[in-house]
Amino acid sequence: MIEVGIVGGTGYTGVELLRLLCRHADVRIRAVTSRSDAGKRVDSIYPNLRGFVDVAFSEPDVEVLAQCDLVFFATPNGTAMRMAPELLDRGVKVIDLAADFRLKDAAEWAQWYGEPHACPELLAEAVYGLPEVNRAAIRKARLVANPGCYPTAVQLGFLPLLAAGLIDGAHLVADAKSGVSGAGRKAEVPMLMAEAGESFKAYGVAGHRHLPEIRQGLAEAAGAAVGLTFVPHLLPMIRGIHATLYSRLTGSPGDLQDLFERHYADEPFVDVLPAGSHPETRNVRGANRCQIAVHRPQGGDTVVVLSVIDNLVKGAAGQAVQNMNLMCGLEETAGLMLVGLSP
Template sequence: MIKVAIVGATGYTGVELIRILSSHPDVEIDTITSRSDDDFLLSDIYPSLRGIVDKKLRLPDIKNLKNADFIFFATPNGTACRMAEQLLKDGKKIIDLAADFRFDDIKLWNEVYKIPHECPQLLAKSVYGLSEINRLKIKNANLVANPGCYPTATLLGIMPLLEAGLIDTTNIIVDAKSGVSGAGRGANINNLLCEVSENLQAYGVDGHRHLPEIQQEMVKLNNNKKNINLTFIPHLIPLKRGMFVTIYVDLLDKKQKIDLQKLYQKKYNGELFVDILPVGRYPQTKTVTNSNICRISIKQLDSGKIVILSVIDNLTKGAAGQAVQNMNIMCNFSENTALSVAPNIM
């Protein structure tokens, strides 16, 4: 049994973590924090947790985290890096669901997030927490950077083709769509019901902050060859939760016919949370809601172009579920503990 703390417990990813961890047989939720809701009961803010998690929220101070063995940061970018070094010295294990430890290059992080990094020396010690890629490194890590939601769906979708060296990496197109919860719980006019309902809008067209994260990890999958030219356009869709990513790539040999189904099934054989759909079936967001599953289908068109369809729940496999998956790996628990719940039917 381990004691965990969730820093930033009242945001959507924080409370999703609590929802999942509340049923974990090897976890005791010791501390939950919120700077804005200090001393409130979490169940007063989220009544669905009444009788399940009736803990009081505390301020996110290191002294309030002293009893925890494992700490999740579900906080804005730049928060975890202010506390991580001391917590690691105190023997804690950390998973950060923000971007503080995702980048290898501190200059790139500063350029993308435009805030100074408080502990750049820890970047070399952190592990990028896409479980299906870095499972062995995660197992031995004390600091894990949970990937972003868009990178998760995109990288799982394209990984088999990149690793096989079969595609033209100079022209990768990613058309991505996310539910509104991906924008967080903060008040924002663009996220109001009347703005989002019956509407589809692109954003981050000039350069979404997940773009360099995806490029960084694609280079690694591409045998560290940096000839990655990625067009990435995200969209906001009128769903509470869910993410649908469509990836378009060309084969190096456009006339080549490849058994894509065999390639993907072999790559993800034995993976608990990646489902390669049968030929002719295509994923839907509702089939992964509230689950840690990524469903993928692949199609080679008559033109030779390959289309990959990848869906996840942005709050679960795209955030909290993947964080719990990583915690399970780090703590030698069964990887699917507390994550085997079937997706919503409706």
């Protein structure tokens, strides 16, 4: 049995980790910390976990966490980089679901996150936890940076095209739409149902923190810097991300459907839909899965890729469990054979 701790268990990624881990046959949840709710039973705040999670939130305590095999950080940005070094030193594996270890360049991190990085020396070691790209490295990693939700959906959609060198990497467009749970469980007026319901808007057009993360991943796949216009939007629903990706073909691409199917043929959690499909976010709700379709409208020179995930699962907690499975030598799919809840 793998003993795990969760730091920051009261947010949506925390509770989603608990939903997955409490039914994972190889895992025992040893500690769930929360500064704000320490002492309260987890299931008093999340009654969906009654009968499944029998612990109370505790204050974050390094001594307790150090006894775990692996610790998840489901905390705001800036927490994991302060606590992870000691845990790593004491032999604990770490997966950060926030952004602390996602960027390789400490200066860029500081620019986008507004403070100096607390342990820049770990940035090189940290493995970016997108198993479809870094599976071998994740198996050997002791520190994994779990990708952001938008970056997961966008990268999985562009990767086959970039890897095959078929598109103009200088002018990529990612028009992405997310359900409100992506904003977390923070009391903020714009996320009230009376504000976000029955309406739709873009946000962060001038620059969103996921932009450098996506660029970094795409550049690695392309073997060169890329130019990306990334526009996130807020959907009047709870779970789900839909990325609509536009790029221009630089030559004769051959059969794009076949390209995508071959690229992801062995991937358990990326599902290329039949030609002509339009993936729907509801079909991956609650599931650790990315469903993808590729289109070439009117046979022109623009490729359109449609990519959907559940932002809390393949975009956060599910991918973290997938990484844990790899890091701990478990079956990659353990605890993750989840059917999407539709309707």
